[in-house]
Amino acid sequence: MKADYQDLVDEISALLGAPATLENRDFGLIAFGAHDSDDDTAMDPVRTRSILTRKSTPAVRAWFEGFGITRATGPVRIPAAPDAGVLRDRICLPVRHRGVVLGYVWLLDADPGPSAGRLTAAMEVAERIGALLADEERADADLSRELRAVLTAEGGWQYDMAVAALRTALGRDAEGLHALLCVAPWPGPGTPSVRTAPGVAALCTVPWPARTARDPHPRGTGAGGAGAEAGGAGAGAGGPGAPRAGAAAATAGRAPAGPGAADRGLAGPGAAPPGGAAHGLAALVRLRSAEAPAPALTAATRLRDAAGGGAPSGAPPTAVWAAGGAGAVPGAGHPAGTVVGVADPRRGVGDLAQAWREAASAARAALAQPRLGPVAPWASIGPYRLLTALPPAPPHDRAVRALLAPAHTELARTAEVFLDNAGQAGRTAAALGIHRQTLYYRLSRVENLTGLDLDDGEDRLLLHMALKTARM
Incomplete structure (x- = not known):
């Protein structure tokens, strides 16, 4: 398709004796004719920017559209506007298909300029470009329908x-x-x-x-080790020897919590x-x-x-x-x-x-x-x-329902960071920016609210899953 556009742009360039540039209706570059002139003025900043960055500035666009190019059905001559960076006069050939503008062919204008007959021939080429652009837009729309049908099919x-x-x-x-x-x-x-x-x-x-199609060939979660990883997260949080809430035990020898841990709130998007x-x-x-x-x-x-x-x-x-x-x-x-x-x-x-x-x-x-x-x-x-494979809005387990109430947001956040850090008090306190004794006090309140034992691996797993699920 790109080669087709280039051939047609080159045809217009040959007809009018000047390098042409093809842009879509949003002023995005599609193709441009070769510049083989020794005259440096044949390249002004607008054409150079269009070729190098594949787009025009808002000021240039506003200047050009002010001459009615979106409604024009024939060539439009546009004078220079140095304040907008347009240093040379232009000829715009609107590219239309069935009355809808789909793009523009641009050429630098100069006296005496191309004859009316050559401009008419160039507009016929522009019509062929319009047909190509229309076909491409239809193809995009058709593929959208086909892809959507696959993703929303019932199976x-x-x-x-x-x-x-x-x-x-x-x-x-x-x-x-x-x-x-x-x-x-x-x-x-x-x-x-x-x-x-x-x-x-x-x-x-x-x-x-997202509403997704049923997988006609179910294969679990699709990525090896997902179950082990999720289980490992819970088991690690509840390993033997982790500090009990309220205890003064300290753990060491682990890397500090990653940046941003203290910023994790529990309020997810639902x-x-x-x-x-x-x-x-x-x-x-x-x-x-x-x-x-x-x-x-x-x-x-x-x-x-x-x-x-x-x-x-x-x-x-x-x-x-x-x-x-x-x-x-x-x-x-x-x-x-x-x-x-x-x-x-x-x-x-x-x-x-x-x-x-x-x-x-x-x-x-x-x-x-x-x-x-x-x-x-x-x-x-x-x-x-x-x-993410769980139902969109699973009911909260009764053990954590009270902890997830708005009044206990800080406690829930503390519990989540504690479990994210494998139950290590030093790392958790540092991540939250609080004293260890404050951490132990909060964790004891978490235990009282939930009835869970934070020294028990399965209780930790339940709490960790409930807090993460609340984000979803």
């Missing part, structure tokens, strides 16, 4: 038919290696173009909290993302290798930016993927807003139901526990692989 024959339709729509891409992304929350039901991020084969919006957003975005991204996830992580960053989530902070997402664990992220978290869950890579599209479950679960985990995001590969979320 069985409905799922199989939706997968077959998506496979047909993707063509040769269908059997390639992909990673499925879940961007949540997404602002509204509109689906962006696949050109928003490199490597994206299909995009669609879905209801959020069943829906902050702000009550009702949509997520699914993105199917092409990969060359399962060991080279850069295209998926780049697409995640671009789509998060498009949703207004801002740039990721903390460790690079590649470090999280490579390590395969949440501990790889040195924990300052990320700004409130959009997160991206990334499923394990898969070849073909037959297993998208499980991939979507992974991506949506990773996004839920990152919304509940900011240190996991803002880009959260499935492999990095640890015990949240099991927690």
Whole structure:
């Protein structure tokens, strides 16, 4: 498709004797003609910026749109505007299809300029460009419908038919290696173009909290060791010799708690993302290798930016993927807003139901526990692989119901940090910024409220799971 646009732009350049530039209706660069003139004035700052950055400034856009190019059906001559950086006169050829403007072809104007006959011929080429752009937009929309059908199918024959339709729509891409992304929350039901991020084969919006297809071939949680990891977290918290609430015992020899531990609050997003957003975005991204996830992580960053989530902070997402664990992220978290869950890579599209479950679960985990995001590969979320498989709003266990009341938020936070730090009093007190005796007092209150024994491994596991589940 790119070569088709380039050929047509070169054809216009040859017709009018000047290098042409093709942009979409949002002033994003699509193709440009070669500049082979010795005249330096043939390249002004606007054309240079468009080619180098693939976009125009708001001031330039406002100047051009002020001459009615969005409504024009024929060539529009636009004078220079040095204050906006437009140092040369322009000719704009609107690119339309069935009355809808889809882009613009730009040329620098000079006396005497191209004849009316040549401009008419150039507009005929622009119409062919419009047909190509319209076909591409239709293809994007069709793929959105096909991908959405797969992700929302009930399973069985409905799922199989939706997968077959998506496979047909993707063509040769269908059997390639992909990673499925879940961007949540997404602002509204509109689906962006696949050109928003490199490597994206299909995009669609879905209801959020995510409603996923039943996996026609259930295989558990999908990532080896998830059960052991979750169990290990609980067992470690309740190991023999851990300090009992109120005791003056101290433990040593372990690394201090990671940064940000003291900032972990218990108030999670509940069943829906902050702000009550009702949509997520699914993105199917092409990969060359399962060991080279850069295209998926780049697409995640671009789509998060498009949703207004801002740039990721903390460790690079590649470090999280490579390590395969949440501990790889040195924990300052990320700004409130959009997160991206990334499923394990898969070849073909037959297993998208499980991939979507992974991506949506990773996004839920990152919304509940900011240190996991803002880009959260499935492999990095640890015990949240099991927690996110629980029902959306499980009833709180009666032993912890009182502790989860708003009046005891600080006690709940203290208990969670204590269990996160494997029951080590010194690390917990340092993470919370309190004296050990204050910690022991709070833990004794936790025991009184819950009736649980924090020296008992199973009681610790129950409390830890209940606190983490409350985030979901």
